[in-house]
Amino acid sequence: MTVEEHEDKVIVSLDSDPSTSVTILKYGATVVSWKLRGKEQLWVSSAAKLDGSKPVRGGIPLVFPNFGKTKDESHATAALPQHGFARNSTWEFLGQTTQSPLTVQFALSPDEANSDIYKLWGDGTNDFTLIYSIGLSDTLHTQIEVENTGKQAFDFHWLFHTYFKVEDIEDIIVNNLTEEKCYDQLLQSWYTEKAPMVNFNEEFDRIYKDIPEEKVLQIIDKGYVLQNLRRSGLPDAVVWNPWIKKSEGMADFEPKSGYLNMLCVECGNVTDFVKLEPGKAWTGSQTFQVGGEILVQSNIFA
Structure with missing residues (x-):
């Protein structure tokens, strides 16, 4: 098992198959590459900033303590920019923790957090520790533990903002979301998903709420299962593709045709805030x- 620490990143690869690897930037603890037997599984924009100057467009950015921009102006996260500060902070690399699966850990606390952004969260009074574990085998496992190390409760969202690489988005379907409650961010309305399979031929931005944990979300390409997504402690999923117009409006999204080759299926807890009392911890993993x-785990004939 190989763990290489560099100044700006950590590269983990398997001794049994060095072409299976994961690369994690210390900035944002962002996974920017996951190769399985040499084949890249994640999409990263060719214009993504990998130098710590801004969050990475692609890979697996980490969203904490707020998803999007908080609309309730009285909430402690209201002053924070979209998606919080975890992806804007340089995390501490803790090293390898287990051999099988090969697992490494990163940590973030107020000491490492981007101070300019962190102080906007409850006036910088929330004390916390995030422990992020990345496990590599023939699967990729990511787990976050949020601990309240302070004297006051705080609220937070968590999201693994994963960009998967696909050959052609118009050939892709996502299954097992039928009959799930969802919020369409384009229509700004709640409804129940009725499509037997979710497919893509225009901009798509939906949040699926309280998906039963036994459901495996699958990304399927012309009958082949590209990805199986299993979750623990993460009841929600965001499914997003920017399509043509929105891609053109994002300076760090390149090539502009890249929307054809990516799909975000993001596991998290974002429709409601998690309230964490002092001394308590919360864990979510995928x-x-x-x-x-x-796997057909939905009634597609409903």
């Missing part, structure tokens, strides 16, 4: 696995 059979 596991990605390539291939296997198509």
Whole structure:
């Protein structure tokens, strides 16, 4: 097992198959590459900033303590910019923790957090520790533990903002979301998903709420399962593709045709805030696995 620490990143690869690897930037603890037997599984914009000057467009950015921009102006996260400060902060690399699966950890606390942004969260009075674990085998496992190390409760969102690489978005479907409650951010309304399979031929931005944990979300390309997404402690999923117009409006989204080759399926807890009392901890995790059979866990004939 190989763990290489560089000044700005950590590269983890398997001794049994060095072409299976994961690369994590220290800035944002952002996974910017996951290769399985040499094949890249994640999409990263060719214009993404990898020098710590801004959050990475692509890979797996980490969203904490707020998803989007908080609309309730009285909430402690209201002054924070979109998606909080975890992706804007340089995390501490803690090293390797287990051999099988090969796992490394990163940590973030107020000492490492981007001070200009962190102080906007409850006037910088919330004390916390984030422990982020990335486990590599024939799967990729990511887990976050949020601990309240202070004397007052705080609210937070968590989201793994994953960009998957696909060959052609118009050939892609996502299954097992039928009959789930969702908020369409384009229509700004709640409804129940009725499509037997979610497909993509225009801008798509929906938040699916309280998906049963036993459901495996699958990204499928012409009958082949690209990804199986299994979740623990993460009841919500954001499904997003910017399509043509929005891609053109994002300076760090390149090539502009890149929307054809990416799909975000993001596991998290974002429709409601998690309230964490002093001394308590919360954990959420996800596991990605390539291939296997198509699982139909929704009543697609409803």
